[in-house]
Each structure stands twice: as structure tokens, then as C-alpha cells.
Amino acid sequence: MRYLSEYRDPKVARALVDEIAQTATRRWTLMEVCGGQTHTIVRQGLDEVLSSSVEMIHGPGCPVCVTPLEQIDRALHLASRPDVIFASFGDMLRVPGSECDLLQVRARGGTVKVVYSPLDALELARRTPNKEVVFFAVGFETTAPANAMAVWRAKELGVENFSVLVSHVTVPPAIVALLESPDNRVQAFLAAGHVCTVMGWEEYEPLAAKYAVPIVVTGFEPVDILEGILMAVRQLEEGRHEVENQYVRSVRHEGNRPAQDVIGRVFQLVDRQWRGIGMIPMSGLGLKPEFADFDAELKFGLGGITAIEPPECRAGDVLRGRLKPHDCPEFGVRCTPENPLGAPMVSSEGACAAYYNYGRYDPATADREA
Amino acid sequence: MCLGIPGKIVEIDNASGITMGVVDFGGVRREVCLEYIADQVDIGDYAVIHVGFAISKVDEEEAKKAFEILQQMSELEELQWGSGEVP
Ligand code: SF4
Numbered sequence: 001m002r003y004l005s006e007y008r009d010p011k012v013a014r015a016l017v018d019e020i021a022q023t024a025t026r027r028w029t030l031m032e033v034c035g036g037q038t039h040t041i042v043r044q045g046l047d048e049v050l051s052s053s054v055e056m057i058h059g060p061g062c063p064v065c066v067t068p069l070e071q072i073d074r075a076l077h078l079a080s081r082p083d084v085i086f087a088s089f090g091d092m093l094r095v096p097g098s099e100c101d102l103l104q105v106r107a108r109g110g111t112v113k114v115v116y117s118p119l120d121a122l123e124l125a126r127r128t129p130n131k132e133v134v135f136f137a138v139g140f141e142t143t144a145p146a147n148a149m150a151v152w153r154a155k156e157l158g159v160e161n162f163s164v165l166v167s168h169v170t171v172p173p174a175i176v177a178l179l180e181s182p183d184n185r186v187q188a189f190l191a192a193g194h195v196c197t198v199m200g201w202e203e204y205e206p207l208a209a210k211y212a213v214p215i216v217v218t219g220f221e222p223v224d225i226l227e228g229i230l231m232a233v234r235q236l237e238e239g240r241h242e243v244e245n246q247y248v249r250s251v252r253h254e255g256n257r258p259a260q261d262v263i264g265r266v267f268q269l270v271d272r273q274w275r276g277i278g279m280i281p282m283s284g285l286g287l288k289p290e291f292a293d294f295d296a297e298l299k300f301g302l303g304g305i306t307a308i309e310p311p312e313c314r315a316g317d318v319l320r321g322r323l324k325p326h327d328c329p330e331f332g333v334r335c336t337p338e339n340p341l342g343a344p345m346v347s348s349e350g351a352c353a354a355y356y357n358y359g360r361y362d363p364a365t366a367d368r369e370a
Numbered sequence: 371m372c373l374g375i376p377g378k379i380v381e382i383d384n385a386s387g388i389t390m391g392v393v394d395f396g397g398v399r400r401e402v403c404l405e406y407i408a409d410q411v412d413i414g415d416y417a418v419i420h421v422g423f424a425i426s427k428v429d430e431e432e433a434k435k436a437f438e439i440l441q442q443m444s445e446l447e448e449l450q451w452g453s454g455e456v457p
Binding site for chain 1: 371372373374387388400401402403405406407408418420421422423425426428432436439443444445447448449450451452453
């Protein structure tokens, strides 16, 4: 096996770090899109080791972090209803809404169930016909095939007491929004390997060409990330801007077609709010009209619930790469993983929690940029 | 919920109309949907599972290595969801 011997060897990592340093004739600014990659980079201190060759900006690729506040508030409203069992992935329970989180709603008597698979939520609905089961369908293209299948099956099986609160987001429109922003500093992207396992990388090719930006599909392990960074730096140095695939052992050009088919049958592109960032046109997935019966927003008339972000949380600046988490005045003060003020402090894939968990909160030792 | 966790397919069941199965993740077994890679896998194969859905087939050594790294990063919590330990 090629990778086993190579990827476990710290010498390989060292050699990649050296090669990145030798290749870079200046300091380049790269963004890793995926929160899993952020977790690895901060945990291993890759950004610090490479700080003379590249600056890593941590992108918006953590679904816990970008699920908009108003969708959280809608989830809290549903979970408080006595006729509803609210089902969710475990990592949404501590995301702060305007007033509280799902755990607190549960403590006050709401029924909130953690499920492993959206099909488990569907099964729960079939077993509890006298209750409405609402599943919180969040995530990027990695969870979309699962959530789409649950809705597809619900229709096929005629499960009328099942619906979904959808807050799906997709990566390419977020990359476009970042690149079109007048103060964009990102010169190359590491695309998320697991998203591309589902979607392939066809849709990134026109972006790399139009915006003249290298995009490297990259895995989440330390050596994957170093290799992805090296590939991106080489392109930048050579003036190329292509889509390259570092994560060949998982990602194929066309992705997983059966999964894309089911996503396409159930969901359509819609405008979507991103927490901290704002509305990005056609950046989300919503249910197609044929599946309107399974749309919790319509079923429970949730359109009137809107929310305004607390101004103290600077997540928007963090997610756009304008502010390092430890430069937020609330970081480690009023905002900690135990008591998160904003969503990026909730999940280990959020930039603020990653910085906090791996000790980037001492200003004396912290990596202070620019 | 994003990274996906590799495991070994120990059961395959087509009775419900979609391909389901049981996957063993280092001793923890969960029911998963295999529909998206149904034509590529058999019992004993390894696959990467996202929130109960197999998205890609992987080989055994890659699966074991990735599992270990996820373990080191404390990214296996998802396997406990809905199992009673995290209610
Ligand atoms: S440290 Fe907390 S308050 Fe500051 S940006 Fe991050 S999540 Fe928001």
C-alpha cells in the first residue's frame, strides 16, 4: 500500500513543508473550505509551520456554523410544540439561537431526539403516528444525499407525519461570493474532498477558469492538506489556474452519480442565508414543489420567524477571513465552547472552537497576522 | 457530519426496496443505507459512511488509517448519535 507507509511517516510531512517553502517565492493566501480541514490545520499547527509561505484563511465550510439564526429559531419553535418530536444530528443541539438552544428547549419539556441517520427520523415517524416528526435537514453536499433519500422514501411510503426543516447549503456559490467580494484576499482554494466525493469537480472547472483561481480538491488528513497546499502553490507560482485532485483515493471527476440523482429529484437550488455571511443567491437546496407536503416551513407556517444576529459575534468577519478568531474581543472572554456566543465556537470544525481547543488564545504566543 | 467515517460492511439487506446493511466501525455497529454504492460492494468491503449513508467504497488499509485519524481528532461522536448514549 502506497499511502499507509507514506502518510504515517512524519518525514513525508516534513519533506512537503520544505518543498512548499522552497516553491513559494512570496507569501500566498489560501482558503481551506471545509471545517474538517480547518480542524486538522489548527490541531496540527500547519498554518504556523507554513506561515512564511502561505496564510491560511479558514472558510465557511462548517454547516453548524453557517446554518442561519432564523432557521435555528424555527427549529427551537418547532421543538417547543407539544405535538412535535424534533429530530436532529447531534451537533446542532448546542448551536445558539436568538434566546436559547435545542438542549435548553429539551430541558423545558420539548421533545428533541438525536438521530444518526435521517432514515432513523423517518422510522421514528412511522412508529409514532400520533406525533409530527420534524427532521432538521442541514449540511453541505455530504449530507444532502442522505436527507434527500429520507424525503424520497417518506413520499414513497406515504408517511404523512414526517417533514423536514431544510437548511442545506452548497459550496460552489460560496466560493463565487467570496471571490466577488471587493475585499477578497483568497488566491487559491482547497476544495473539500468529501463534498467532491459526492459531487465530483466538474462544477469547479468554470470557476477556476473565470476567476483565474487554482482549486485543489483535498482530503482532511495532515499530509493530504500539505500536498493540496503544495499543488496550489505550484499553480500560483507557475501562473496556472486549474482544478486539480489531490484526493484521488476517494474522489472521481464525476462524483457519485446515484447520489446526485436523488439530490436532483428531491431538491432544487434556492437562495439561502448563511449565518454571519448573509444571503448568497442560489446557494442552498430547498424541496421541489412535488415534495411541498414534507416542508416543515409550509406545514407549520414558519415564514414569520425572522432573526437578527447579535452584533458582538464577529463570525461574519471570521468566516470571510477578515478576522482571526482570537482577535474577536469576545473570544475566550464571553465566548467559549461551553458557552458559545456564536456558532463557530460550537463545533470542533468551527474556526473559533478550533483555535480555542488548540490553545490559540494566548495573545503572546498566538499567530498574529498582518 | 461532514467527514464521513469508514467501516466494514457486515450485512446487506435488500428487503425494504432500497439496499440497506450493517456496518462495523471498530466494534460499533450501525444500520446504514448502501443504496448509493450498491453495485460496487459486497459483505466484507469497506465504505465511507456519512450520517448513515455509504458514499464511497475504500480499501481496507485506507479505511483503517482514516478511522484512526478520526479517532485521534475526536471526530467519531456521530457514531453515538441516537444509540442511547447520547439520547
Ligand atoms: S469568538 Fe465567539 S463571538 Fe467571536 S466570532 Fe467566534 S463565535 Fe463569534
